[in-house]
Amino acid sequence: MRSSSLARAVRLGVSSLLLHKLRSFLTTLGVLFGVASVIAMLAVGEGASAEAQDQIRRLGSRNVILRSVKPPQVGDEDAEMRVLSYGLTRDDFERISETFPGVERAVPVLQTPAEVRSGELLCRPRVLCTPHLFQAVTRRDLFSGRFLTEQDEANRSLVCVLGYEVARYLHPFDTALGERVKVGEHYLEVVGVLNSRIPVGSVAVDPSSEAGGEVFVPLSTGRAYFGERQTQVRSGSMDIQEVQLHEIIVGAERDIDVPAVAAACRSMLKREHDEKDYEVIVPLELLARAEETKRIFNIVLGSIAGISLLVGGIGIMNVMLATVTERTREIGIRRALGAKRKHIVTQFLVETMVLSGAGGVVGVGVGLLIPWIVERTAELETIVEPAAPILAFGISVLVGIVFGLYPAWRAANMDPVEALRHE
Amino acid sequence: MSGPTAESARPEAGEGAALAEPVAELSDITRLYRMGEEEVRALDEFSFTFRQGEYWAIMGSSGSGKSTLLNILGCVDRPTVGSYRVRDQEVADLDDDELSTFRGAELGFIFQSYNLIPQLDVLENILMPVMYQDEIPDGIEDRALELAKRVGLGDRLHHRPMQLSGGQQQRVAIARSLINDPALILADEATGNLDSKTANEILELFDELHAEGKTILLVTHEAEVGRRAENILRLKDGNIDSVERGAGRVEASDAE
Numbered sequence: 001m002r003s004s005s006l007a008r009a010v011r012l013g014v015s016s017l018l019l020h021k022l023r024s025f026l027t028t029l030g031v032l033f034g035v036a037s038v039i040a041m042l043a044v045g046e047g048a049s050a051e052a053q054d055q056i057r058r059l060g061s062r063n064v065i066l067r068s069v070k071p072p073q074v075g076d077e078d079a080e081m082r083v084l085s086y087g088l089t090r091d092d093f094e095r096i097s098e099t100f101p102g103v104e105r106a107v108p109v110l111q112t113p114a115e116v117r118s119g120e121l122l123c124r125p126r127v128l129c130t131p132h133l134f135q136a137v138t139r140r141d142l143f144s145g146r147f148l149t150e151q152d153e154a155n156r157s158l159v160c161v162l163g164y165e166v167a168r169y170l171h172p173f174d175t176a177l178g179e180r181v182k183v184g185e186h187y188l189e190v191v192g193v194l195n196s197r198i199p200v201g202s203v204a205v206d207p208s209s210e211a212g213g214e215v216f217v218p219l220s221t222g223r224a225y226f227g228e229r230q231t232q233v234r235s236g237s238m239d240i241q242e243v244q245l246h247e248i249i250v251g252a253e254r255d256i257d258v259p260a261v262a263a264a265c266r267s268m269l270k271r272e273h274d275e276k277d278y279e280v281i282v283p284l285e286l287l288a289r290a291e292e293t294k295r296i297f298n299i300v301l302g303s304i305a306g307i308s309l310l311v312g313g314i315g316i317m318n319v320m321l322a323t324v325t326e327r328t329r330e331i332g333i334r335r336a337l338g339a340k341r342k343h344i345v346t347q348f349l350v351e352t353m354v355l356s357g358a359g360g361v362v363g364v365g366v367g368l369l370i371p372w373i374v375e376r377t378a379e380l381e382t383i384v385e386p387a388a389p390i391l392a393f394g395i396s397v398l399v400g401i402v403f404g405l406y407p408a409w410r411a412a413n414m415d416p417v418e419a420l421r422h423e
Numbered sequence: 424m425s426g427p428t429a430e431s432a433r434p435e436a437g438e439g440a441a442l443a444e445p446v447a448e449l450s451d452i453t454r455l456y457r458m459g460e461e462e463v464r465a466l467d468e469f470s471f472t473f474r475q476g477e478y479w480a481i482m483g484s485s486g487s488g489k490s491t492l493l494n495i496l497g498c499v500d501r502p503t504v505g506s507y508r509v510r511d512q513e514v515a516d517l518d519d520d521e522l523s524t525f526r527g528a529e530l531g532f533i534f535q536s537y538n539l540i541p542q543l544d545v546l547e548n549i550l551m552p553v554m555y556q557d558e559i560p561d562g563i564e565d566r567a568l569e570l571a572k573r574v575g576l577g578d579r580l581h582h583r584p585m586q587l588s589g590g591q592q593q594r595v596a597i598a599r600s601l602i603n604d605p606a607l608i609l610a611d612e613a614t615g616n617l618d619s620k621t622a623n624e625i626l627e628l629f630d631e632l633h634a635e636g637k638t639i640l641l642v643t644h645e646a647e648v649g650r651r652a653e654n655i656l657r658l659k660d661g662n663i664d665s666v667e668r669g670a671g672r673v674e675a676s677d678a679e
Contacts, residue, residue: 420499
């Protein structure tokens with residue numbers, strides 16, 4: 001075969017297909033949508049999981065987070081005053097930070113339910129009492145000023161660092177730095193503002209919400225001024241909770257230490273606590289689970305897209321079988337005039353591949369367009385992996401070959417005598 | 424009528440059968456078909472030799488075996504028993520691919536319904552048999568152009584078959600059958616779909632080809648068309664009914 005014979009075959013294939021423009025176009029649509037959906041679905045799925053993974057990573061992939069959890073209610077519900085003592089203890093913290101191998105540092109966090117005011121403005125963010133190490137272990141960025149220091153901790157300084165949302169809420173028009181805000185009953189000086197954890201451009205977050213509002217106070221200051229008892233007045237009864245530490249963030253030295261540290265924390269807490277008044281969060285485990293979820297997600301999306309490609313392929317095969325029957329006579333003529341079986345196979349295979357290839361090319365275009373539109377209208381992050389269009393186009397051509405083989409084989413194996421007699 | 428001119432231009436091939444080279448030799452050919460339980464002998468121990476430069480009309484009623492004979496001559500069908508040689512090539516020795524190439528190289532086909540490829544233009548249709556050959560000879564496009572001019576379609580090279588009349592389409596088919604300079608031209612009811620005037624033009628073209636020394640086998644059921652050929656071979660029940668050779672036979676009555 002001459003080198004130009006393939007180009008010739010493609011040209012002839014195209015001219016045959018152009019004899020039935022509408023039919024060819026409709027046949028192509030099946031593959032087009034299949035390819036487009038493969039790309040679009042993978043892009044949206046990839047984007048969603050990237051966002052989820054990003055959130056988990058922000059917790060710190062080297063960290064193990066221990067949290068106090070209020071155990072199920074026990075005792076007299078109607079008592080006027082109850083003191084409920086639970087959660088992580090200072091002893092837990094000591095044990096972890098001093099005896100556990102593989103722990104780089106552990107950061108205790110005490111939370112106090114104080115209101116935060118500045119002038120007329122008031123909000124209820126999470127007030128976290130924590131030493132200066134908090135910033136290092138959580139890798140939070142400063143927006144302005146500085147974070148808490150060792151001196152603050154040693155001096156029980158009356159200072160605080162605001163989360164971006166809180167600073168923005170309390171001081172909408174000027175900087176909060178150097179201003180004093182009232183936390184509970186005490187006035188604290190704002191020495192720094194931390195960057196938001198929410199990506200830029202997202203919807204503004206309520207400073208009173210779990211997700212948004214944060215105020216950081218030195219741990220020693222917190223213990224001295226707010227104490228470890230959190231009092232809540234509820235419909236006539238007083239609910240007092242006593243929690244020594246709300247959270248301990250344990251930073252492992254290396255990534256591979258994380259599982260061991262997590263296991264050690266779990267077994268220690270199990271041994272030391274009668275009740276399960278704590279939880280252990282391992283971002284690395286969450287990440288692994290998120291990745292597993294993503295894998296399943298991809299398989300499901302991929303299968304759906306694959307099915308639509310399959311349907312497209314069946315459509316092509318259907319049309320090609322009809323075409324072969326319709327062109328029986330042409331096949332007979334070509335065979336009589338010297339075409340070998342392989343020439344007939346090539347001819348019909350090329351036609352099928354031109355159909356599916358054209359669908360593939362346009363499908364890649366549409367498939368790239370959909371994520372672009374989704375990103376702009378639905379504010380969903382989408383990621384088009386460079387492999388996705390190549391993969392999708394490759395599959396479309398493969399579909400052409402697979403579903404074209406049988407019709408081509410049928411065409412090539414016709415008896416020339418019968419084919420010539422066909423009307 | 425161009426009968427007389429064709430007669431006079433014809434090279435001497437008839438009476439002395441041994442004079443010209445054999446082109447197609449069929450010996451003891453039997454072709455069986457199975458129709459359900461029944462076995463049909465379309466050809467029954469048929470033997471005949473067509474020689475270089477002869478112009479034969481093959482005639483017979485339907486069921487006489489002339490279509491089967493044509494299929495075997497055209498190498499699209501194989502005999503159940505017997506030997507068929509074209510220019511010393513035993514056809515039975517060729518496998519399917521070789522046979523395809525052989526058809527394209529050695530045989531020229533002309534059909535009743537022209538059988539051009541609708542998506543190809545005149546020139547491409549003429550080139551068709553060559554395109555499937557393993558080697559495409561140089562200057563073949565020039566030859567195709569020459570043939571198109573020869574059959575009077577020099578000004579319609581890029582027309583599609585749909586844009587041509589029946590007679591013009593048949594001319595394209597004739598040009599196509601000549602492109603590879605075949606050993607044998609097989610015409611199957613070549614004038615069957617044409618009006619008598621156009622049919623006559625086509626037959627004149629055959630006369631010309633015959634005058635040039637081409638070997639032509641024309642299958643027809645029309646006595647009038649058959650009479651234009653140099654010789655007539657009549658079939659009946661899968662074997663030879665009668666053979667009429669040479670000049671003077673034009674007036675001979677049907678021997679059935």
